[in-house]
Amino acid sequence: MKTKTSTANPFYDYIQWDLYSDQSETETTTLYYGYHYYELYGHYDLETDFAFDFFKSNFELLRYLVHATTTAYEIASVINFLVNIPHLLILLQRELRTNLVYVIMIGICLCDLAHSLGVMAHKAVVSEMFFPIELCYYGQPYIVVILAITSRSLQVFSRRCAAFLALFIAAFRAFSVIFPMSSSVNFLMKGKSAILVVLSFSIVSGAWGMYYFVSSKIETVLECNPIEPGYRTTYDPYRFVTGEQWEKTFRYVNGHISVSVSFIYIFATAALVIALYQAKKRRKGLKNDKPNNTSGLILMMAVSLFLSEATYGALFIFIYYYNDFQDQLILEDFEVLALIFSMINSTTHFIICVFMSSQYRDTIKRMVGWKEKQKMDNVKNLIVVESSAHPSTAHTSKTSNDSKKTF
Incomplete structure (x- = not known):
């Protein structure tokens, strides 16, 4: 990791201005111990600084990854x-x-x-x-x-x-x-x-x-x-x-x-x-x-x-x-x-x-209606089980109903 020296505002085009013009007429966001770099050195530092060499050597790759993410x-x-x-x-x-x-x-x-x-x-x-x-x-x-x-x-x-x-x-x-x-x-x-x-x-x-x-x-x-x-x-x-x-x-x-x-x-x-x-x-x-x-x-x-x-x-x-x-x-x-x-x-x-x-x-x-369908299936299964368990009851009911018929 490198020690910070100075940096330029990446959003500002310094080339179009006189580098020795009045500081109040220029734009920068970088401060060093309460002073602008211009006030300390009389000009802007145009060098881009990286804290890690990895970012500098893989800058284009990182830009691609940013776009992909x-x-x-x-x-x-x-x-x-x-x-x-x-x-x-x-x-x-x-x-x-x-x-x-x-x-x-x-x-x-x-x-x-x-x-x-x-x-x-x-x-x-x-x-x-x-x-x-x-x-x-x-x-x-x-x-x-x-x-x-x-x-x-x-x-x-x-x-x-x-x-x-x-x-x-x-x-x-x-x-x-x-x-x-x-x-x-x-x-x-x-x-x-x-x-x-x-x-x-x-x-x-x-x-x-x-x-x-x-x-x-x-x-x-x-x-x-x-x-x-x-x-x-x-x-x-x-x-x-x-x-x-x-x-x-x-x-x-x-x-x-x-x-x-x-x-x-x-x-x-x-x-x-x-x-x-x-x-x-x-x-x-x-x-x-x-x-x-x-x-x-x-x-x-x-x-x-x-x-x-x-x-x-x-x-x-x-x-x-x-x-x-x-x-x-x-x-x-x-x-x-x-x-x-x-x-x-x-x-x-x-x-x-x-x-x-x-x-x-x-x-x-x-x-989605799945629970109601499941209930109906359970009721049908219960009826089938009851009929299988008590066939005589079902037969008696049928006979009783037949006897009620009139001719």
């Missing part, structure tokens, strides 16, 4: 949306929406859908599905920029809210097993209490996402093509100003929140496993001792969410400590890799519910 992320958002729509419809059924765990899972599902919708809407506009976008290297139509910021804000909101809700499920389950007679457990088990929990976390996470949206800066682009000075699009192009100090700090804090949530999850699930083991020992030998599928569901969700949140948080904490290196720009682009884990985590919720919850499976059977 971005495409995979967009495809994953569509799959996640298609999977979570039926998942939401199942969770909204009467037999599930009265259970605290499933009510909170409705909130998680809505967060996942919001995340996917933001990505899909932005991709649809950028792909010119609704209107053409003219060539401009440095800017885009205002609506595209707004959608990009909205998509990121929804991503921030949905990830925080879904993580907090999933953590609450695990913590509550552990608490309810350890203290089954607690009045707090009885209060929270009610459906209305679960709705209150979802709304509370939604408001907090919504404020966090709104802070990102409001703090984002949009500026007008004056030049679209450096090769053709004066070239303009028919509309005013804009760009989302990235890399500012507030955004770096925001991502750093957001990364710490993600890592903290993932490790608290470890303690919550560990407490749950221990409590379940002790409860199983107490129930040992009872005839009604049955496996707790809901607890298995929560454990599987915990593993899935830990991988998603820990990867996401660690990435942004790592990025923060390599500020102003060219590596930082590459690592920021690899955010989509962590977001793919998030999409996988969201998609697995439906699969986990199907395999781990008998109540969830019974609800699906009822919705």
